[in-house]
Amino acid sequence: xxxxxxxxxxxxxxxxxxxxxxxxxxxxxxxxxxxxxxxxxxxxxxxxxxxxxxxxxxxxxxxxxxxxxxxxxxxxxxxxxxxxxxxxxxxxxxxxxxxxxxxxxxxxxxxxxxxxxxxxxxxxxxxxxxxxxxxxxxxxxxxxxxxxxxxxxxxxxxxxxxxxxxxxxxxxxxxxxxxxxxxxxxxxxxxxxxxxxxxxxxxxxxxxxxxxxxxxxxxxxxxxxxxxxxxxxxxxxxxxxxxxxxxxxxxxxxxxxxxxxxxxxxxxxxxxxxxxxxxxxxxxxxxxxxxxxxxxxxxxxxxxxxxxxxxxxxxxxxxxxxxxxxxxxxxxxxxxxxxxxxxxxx
Numbered sequence: 001x002x003x004x005x006x007x008x009x010x011x012x013x014x015x016x017x018x019x020x021x022x023x024x025x026x027x028x029x030x031x032x033x034x035x036x037x038x039x040x041x042x043x044x045x046x047x048x049x050x051x052x053x054x055x056x057x058x059x060x061x062x063x064x065x066x067x068x069x070x071x072x073x074x075x076x077x078x079x080x081x082x083x084x085x086x087x088x089x090x091x092x093x094x095x096x097x098x099x100x101x102x103x104x105x106x107x108x109x110x111x112x113x114x115x116x117x118x119x120x121x122x123x124x125x126x127x128x129x130x131x132x133x134x135x136x137x138x139x140x141x142x143x144x145x146x147x148x149x150x151x152x153x154x155x156x157x158x159x160x161x162x163x164x165x166x167x168x169x170x171x172x173x174x175x176x177x178x179x180x181x182x183x184x185x186x187x188x189x190x191x192x193x194x195x196x197x198x199x200x201x202x203x204x205x206x207x208x209x210x211x212x213x214x215x216x217x218x219x220x221x222x223x224x225x226x227x228x229x230x231x232x233x234x235x236x237x238x239x240x241x242x243x244x245x246x247x248x249x250x251x252x253x254x255x256x257x258x259x260x261x262x263x264x265x266x267x268x269x270x271x272x273x274x275x276x277x278x279x280x281x282x283x284x285x286x287x288x289x290x291x292x293x294x295x296x297x298x299x300x301x302x303x304x305x306x307x308x309x310x311x312x313x314x315x316x317x318x319x320x321x322x323x324x325x326x327x328x329x330x331x332x333x334x335x336x337x338x339x340x341x342x343x344x345x346x
Contacts, residue, residue: 002222003070003112005031007063009054009100010075011044012036014181015116018214019072020047023221033066035059036075054096060103067109070221073100074116076153078146079185086145093149094156101160104167112168114220115157119175119230120147124203124283131288134173134228146277154228170220175232175287178307179210180314185277191315195243199252203284204236209302209310216298225296230287233304239281246312255282 006023010016011034020034024045032047034040039049050062054075063071076093097115104110122128123138142148154171161169176186189195208231216231243250258278293299302310 001111002028004029005033005066005068005109006070006072006221007033007035007066007068008047008072008074009035009096010073011047011049012038012040013074014183015177015210015213015217016040016074017042017044018210019074019217020044022214022218023047031066033062033068035062054100055091057099057103059099060106063103063107063110068107069109070112070114071100071104071110072114072116072217072221073097074217076116076118076150078118078120089146090149093146094152097153097156101156105160105164110164110167112170112221112224113157113160114170114172114217115153116217117154117171117173117228118146118150119173119206119232119285119287120277120280121150121154121173122285122287123147124280124285126283128283128285131286132230133288134230134291168224168226170225171228172216172220173228173230173287174213175206175208175230175285177208177210177213178311180310182210182311187311187315190242190246190248190311193248194251195246195248196251196253196258197239197243198258198282199254201255201282202238202240203281204286205239205242205284205304205308206232206236206286207304207307207311208232209300209307212300212302212307215301216292216296219296219298227291227295229292229296230289231292231300232287232289233300233302233307234289235304236284236286237304237308239284242308245308258282 006029008016008020011020017040020032021044023029023032024047034044034047034049035052035054037051037053039051052059052062075096077089104113119132121138122132122136123140123142125139127139129136142151157169157171176184178184178187212233213231240250
């Protein structure tokens with residue numbers, strides 16, 4: 001059954017605003033409710049904005065009064081600075097999810113719950129498999145940060161699913177989303193004129209285009225797809241390739257100095273990179289999307305490479321280095337080195 005009354009959390013953020021706007025444009029959906037603590041910047045059409053904190057039990061009144069049947073929980077936050085600190089971020093992510101699920105459990109009208117999760121729950125380590133499947137556990141449990149919050153959120157979601165087996169529950173583990181209008185720690189990192197990297201490491205990046213993220217959420221809402229799904233574009237991109245394609249200059253930093261540099265960057269508010277995200281810049285991560293394609297029945301339109309190139313085209317990259325000039329310089333240096341070797345052996 002198509003949804004009649006949809007509630008979307010996190011509508012002040014780009015993805016939540018897009019989801020609410022698309023639902024609002026669908027004449028078959030009777031009511032769209034957008035929930036957040038601050039009003040959205042963009043016009044969300046006929047979406048009814050409710051200024052509410054999902055940490056407050058009053059969210060149950062919103063759901064019951066409107067007879068909400070489909071809930072999209074997109075308000076799981078990855079950036080401590082954006083949330084007002086790590087403590088507030090954890091409360092929003094964990095306590096907020098608990099209150100929202102408790103409200104859904106009590107509401108007989110709710111038939112579908114869709115939760116935006118993250119592939120960061122798999123962690124990043126040198127012993128990781130080539131691809132993580134949905135059944136795999138992280139090599140070591142996260143001790144804090146966004147990934148720990150996501151693990152706790154998914155635990156509460158599984159508990160809710162057991163208590164309300166009549167509700168279709170979809171958990172979507174998104175990899176890093178980039179694209180037009182997306183502002184995230186990764187996009188800000190790649191927009192730096194000089195990009196710090198971990199000396200001796202070249203991690204794999206797997207990206208998801210914002211259009212594919214939106215399409216997956218909409219498909220989960222209008223169809224029944226219970227279970228957990230990795231959501232990512234095909235292929236991977238090495239960090240060195242990403243830096244080069246963005247026209248940036250890498251700055252290799254010895255591993256012991258990475259944490260110190262990360263702390264300095266966070267204090268300067270240039271980037272909101274947590275310790276777990278710094279680990280990702282050393283080891284990277286890639287996931288298997290077989291279930292997304294064959295069970296969920298969605299094939300991403302954009303590969304990781306196409307996603308990144310679209311991101312670069314969309315952004316006015318200041319201080320960018322001309323890629324053609326870099327290629328010419330590299331070829332010149334390689335020719336010079338080759339000639340020297342030939343001279344040395346003659």
